[in-house]
Every structure is written in structure tokens, then in C-alpha cells.
Amino acid sequence: MADWNKVIDFITPKLKDKSLFLLEGDLGAGKTTLVSLVAKKLNIQLVSSPTFSIISQHKNLTHVDLYRLETMEEIDATGFWEIFEENKNIVFVEWSQKISDDLWPLDWDITKIVINKKSDSEREVIISEA
DSSP states (O other): OOOHHHHHHHHGGGOSTTEEEEEEOOTTSSHHHHHHHHHHHTTOOOOOOOTTTSEEEETTEEEEEOTTOOSHHHHHHTTGGGGGGOSSOEEEEETGGGSOGGGSOTTSEEEEEEEEEEETTEEEEEEEEO
16 A cells, blocks of 8 residues: 555645646546545545546645546636636646646646556555656
8 A cells, every 4th residue: 555644744845835736547546535635634624536526626725637528628618727827726636647748837836646556455656746
């Protein structure tokens, strides 16, 4: 199992205004679990997967799930890019690989987190600066 506490401890210093976390991983890998743990660290009530609402705002944390969207036109129609007009957001984007790396806002701190499900109880978490 991924040591979620170590992952949270590593990303906690990055939880500041204009922080963008790009989450990748298969269904059930633990993307929403990670966001929920971060929310708990920030004293925000449990975050559920926003798959049906696509964008969920919780205080200064925005949680986006692009799973159900197929095209850039669909993503654009959600008002997704307006999130980055607010400079007091911490943004987590699940299924971020659906957006080309060159489209992310350059003036935000970007961290990519890939969660690989090795088994039902084991995860590998790879964190890199984007």
C-alpha cells in the first residue's frame, strides 16, 4: 500500500495559492483518496469523487475529475479554465493527461502525481515537478 502519510507530508509544503496537482492513474488507483486526505489535512470536510459534477469547490481547494469528458471542447464548456483566474486556489485535477502539458497555466506551481495500482492493497506513487 502507498504510505499516504509520506505522500501527504511531501506535498503539504506545496499546498499554497496557485498550486496545481495533476493526478494520473487507473480507476480505483487512489486519486480521490489522495485528494480526500489532503482536504482532511486542510481541515476541509471529506471530498468525494466529483465525477458527475466534474468540478467541486471546497473553500480554497478545487477538485476536478475529467474522467467523463472526451474532448477539449467538452472541457472548455465546463468553465474549467476559469478556475485559474482565481489566484487563491489549490487545484487537483484527476485524469489530467486529457489536457496537453503546454496548456497548463505557466504562472502556477505544477506537481504531477502518478498513482499506479500494483494490487488491491499496494500502490506506487510517483511525484514530479511539471
